[in-house]
Amino acid sequence: QIDSARLWGSIHETAQFGATAKGGVRRLTLSNEDKQVRDWFRKACEDAGLEVHVDALGSQFGLRKGRDMSKLPVGIGSHLDTQPTGGKYDGILGTLGALEVIRTLNDAGIETEAPICVVNWTNEEGSRFAPAMMASAAYVGDFTTDDILSRKDIDGTTVGQALDSIGYRGDKPVGFQKLGCFVELHIEQGPILEAEGKTIGVVDSGQGVLWYDGKISGFESHAGSTPMPLRRDALATLSEIVLAMEAIAKKHGPNAVGTIGEAVIANPSRNVIPGEIAFTMDCRSADGAIMDALDRDLRAAIAEIAGRRKVEVKIDLVWRKPPTHFDPKLIAAVENAAKTLGYSSRRITSGAGHDACNLNTIMPAAMVFVPCKDGISHNELEDATQPDCAAGTNVLMHTVLAIAGV
Amino acid sequence: QIDSARLWGSIHETAQFGATAKGGVRRLTLSNEDKQVRDWFRKACEDAGLEVHVDALGSQFGLRKGRDMSKLPVGIGSHLDTQPTGGKYDGILGTLGALEVIRTLNDAGIETEAPICVVNWTNEEGSRFAPAMMASAAYVGDFTTDDILSRKDIDGTTVGQALDSIGYRGDKPVGFQKLGCFVELHIEQGPILEAEGKTIGVVDSGQGVLWYDGKISGFESHAGSTPMPLRRDALATLSEIVLAMEAIAKKHGPNAVGTIGEAVIANPSRNVIPGEIAFTMDCRSADGAIMDALDRDLRAAIAEIAGRRKVEVKIDLVWRKPPTHFDPKLIAAVENAAKTLGYSSRRITSGAGHDACNLNTIMPAAMVFVPCKDGISHNELEDATQPDCAAGTNVLMHTVLAIAGV
Ligand SMILES: NC(=O)NCCC(=O)O
């Protein structure tokens, strides 16, 4: 059994780095707050006897030796960055839970056959730089390191510049640390476990993701003197797109969602009809065929709206992540650990993307979910209970012991 | 006849202050560019022999003596501030046209019975500070000077601070310069004169304006893991409001318009459902009963949308300007001047608000319109011809001479 109070203490101690007035955390990737939590995490890993290295994209790897160093390490961990209005658990539970597993094994004097590697992946959230799960995507070869280093945030700062500014451009090439498999603990970020009174979600699959950048070019004109029929209003165009996206996601539901999270009017003024808007779109489904249908329906709807309103709408697909099907043996290991420990559980699909979804494309991977209050996440009010966080960490530890061998 | 080339030269010389790449002007009220054009204007007025004073809200008044100084001056002028993506004529033609009238009278050695006062009103556009036509509204007593001085821009800077920062908080109290009447020359900012091939618009009325500040409070949550039916999406709510406003304006049309020009998502992120949006609304009609109907329909639509989507929407009416009916005698004077000079003309309603609309509430006022290309305004592509600008200025001069007496 892990030390529930120690885990809870770590979670609340690190929540100071970017703490918000509403009790959440604002810790955008590679920000100063991210540097603070990284420094804390490195020291904690070193204190736990891990050998810590940082790769060229800033991901932190802490290695615990195994008896048989010819075996690839079992990877565990998650991320420490948050959304602009994020919570205290999303990513953090999985990273500090992995640290707690190491501390517990140390205290109990348990040596494993295979080594264990704790990882804090850079930019899981995708809020400052696209795509989400950026560093693990480069790790599995979906993008080159140089491509990722050149990605820019909204102010034009590149990933490379941001890494340098906090001193976290590591000296190890991406992929230097080989892993044999990866297990990630996370809050569910949805309402199912809580509603059904289950403690553990055994994650067997994850939704695919489509991310688009969009731009609407209408025509700025005077709000008072331009008759309604002569307008080419970029905001009215966006409004139709938002509602079309909502209708399309519902049509393909319940196994589909669609969101417009960002929309910025260029040079806004009260008495000027909006002429130009930049926006982003996020569509998801656990079913690849539905993802294709979402893309097709969305493009058709946008073309119709743009034509009718005589405005130009450009759509670029900037990221496509297919649905994830986790490794059956690892899924069974998680399920078995939950059962052995006496926790109630159910199989579940992840609505969110996770680093484990990327890793699963080149190695066996799996995930452990615990309930979060009202399914709320990506919100400062995100919450989870101490017993549930401890239960998930126990399941993580027992899964690791089963895979790594004692 | 005024000097068409000199007028044209002044318009293009001052267009350097805030010139944009697309050939427009960005000269927000009380900005550094506004200071530059004010300095230019003060010097030009002084060079033309005017006695220049600045009031507590920064409006500039240049007085030309008349034979009978017991008579109240005839006021002429407009404004030199622009929209963020504004043009070279909106306001500028009326202010520099007024200066050109003075220069022409000087050259011709013409003395008038009543004095003439050239005015550059502060913050006509209303883009940086609300409401529009701010200084003339205080002049006629719609707002106190202190109230206006405390209005804030989006960065929290007050009108008072902005005036001090460019040295234009004048030593004269608002209203110090009494005027007997006011005549304002302006581009039409709509398509009618051009479409009908008329040179002069004799403005007999102006639309009333409703300005609102709005705020939507939904709930931020995860774009991937929040099922569509559980969302309280602030952007989807705004989208319905935008389209409802469009439908309501069309329903009450052709004599009604409605626009949402500003909308800002708080803490936007690609994979977060928008939780909070601040926005503004602008509704207009030349008919007071239609204005009331717009307000009523809009509030009902918003209440229905908010209730159905389980989000909170707050609406504050921050400005209500009733429709304007200009002074019949001054309207006739403008019409007569156009006829005498041989210009084609028609009566017209102003779609935009103007300082003359405010002044009309306490003194006789009227306006002269000239065509602008394709009716485009509040756009960097705003355009007007040299002959039309000269024609409008000639009509202004002959109207002034008729009122002031030679
Ligand atoms: N787990 C999580 O919130 N990941 C962020 C990436 C996404 O799914 O949008």
Ligand SMILES: NC(=O)NCCC(=O)O
């Ligand atoms: N003339 C003009 O564009 N005024 C700005 C105020 C408004 O009508 O919105």
